Amino acid sequence: MLDINERSDIMPAIDTAKILILATDGYERSELRVPLEKLSTQGADVKIASPKSDPIKSWDDKNWGDTVDVDVEVKNVDIADYDALVIPGGQINPDLLRNDEASVSLVREFVASGKPVAAICHGPWLLVEAGALRGRRATSYSSIKTDLLNAGALWQDEAVVCEQGIVTSRTPNDLDAFVSKIVEEVSEGTHHSRAA
Numbered sequence: 001m002l003d004i005n006e007r008s009d010i011m012p013a014i015d016t017a018k019i020l021i022l023a024t025d026g027y028e029r030s031e032l033r034v035p036l037e038k039l040s041t042q043g044a045d046v047k048i049a050s051p052k053s054d055p056i057k058s059w060d061d062k063n064w065g066d067t068v069d070v071d072v073e074v075k076n077v078d079i080a081d082y083d084a085l086v087i088p089g090g091q092i093n094p095d096l097l098r099n100d101e102a103s104v105s106l107v108r109e110f111v112a113s114g115k116p117v118a119a120i121c122h123g124p125w126l127l128v129e130a131g132a133l134r135g136r137r138a139t140s141y142s143s144i145k146t147d148l149l150n151a152g153a154l155w156q157d158e159a160v161v162c163e164q165g166i167v168t169s170r171t172p173n174d175l176d177a178f179v180s181k182i183v184e185e186v187s188e189g190t191h192h193s194r195a196a
Helices: 029-041 092-097 101-113 124-129 142-150 172-188
Strands: 018-022 045-050 056-059 064-068 084-087 117-120 160-163 166-169
Touching: 018 029, 018 101, 029 045, 029 056, 029 064, 029 172, 084 101, 084 124, 084 172, 092 124, 101 117, 101 124, 117 124, 117 172, 124 142, 124 166, 160 172, 166 172
Parallel strands: 018 045, 018 084, 084 117, 117 166
Antiparallel strands: 056 064, 160 166
16 A cells, blocks of 8 residues: 555656656746756656647747747646656746646646656746745745745755655756756655655
8 A cells, every 4th residue: 555655656767757847938048958958868758738739939048049949738737647847947937837727737736646756947937937936945046046045945055856756956066966956866766755
């Protein structure tokens, strides 16, 4: 019998995992591209979800950058199809997403499911909006530290912080640690006791 506080016995290997990246216009280019490329290189099936179906534009080095195609609109996502959720930062991307109820609802569903949820830079704003950080250790870009503290998070200045499958990181400089922790959490399975 499975203890509800234990991880699931169903532990997908990264080369069979299906991972969803939630983003919209203004995502920090490296914070989407690096996880997309590194997870895909390891065999994961990585899809991009956005509130709109048109390609979304990155923010890259203080200016608009290239675009990435959207695979699925947020309103059409079935979280049963995915093993983890990744939320890139940038100031614009998470600010727009936290004002989109379907996107916030999607984050809440992933958190409630116990599947790994990873957010970097300003991405934890969505975790704040979803009510997912109260009493949990987390990190973020330093300028939103107070937002996380006000939401009840136990903020730490570390490259990557993980508690019960919720992974957070600070900046693009932390991307290697961020992606490594996503791989680890996907392979460890679902946290059944976690709820937003």
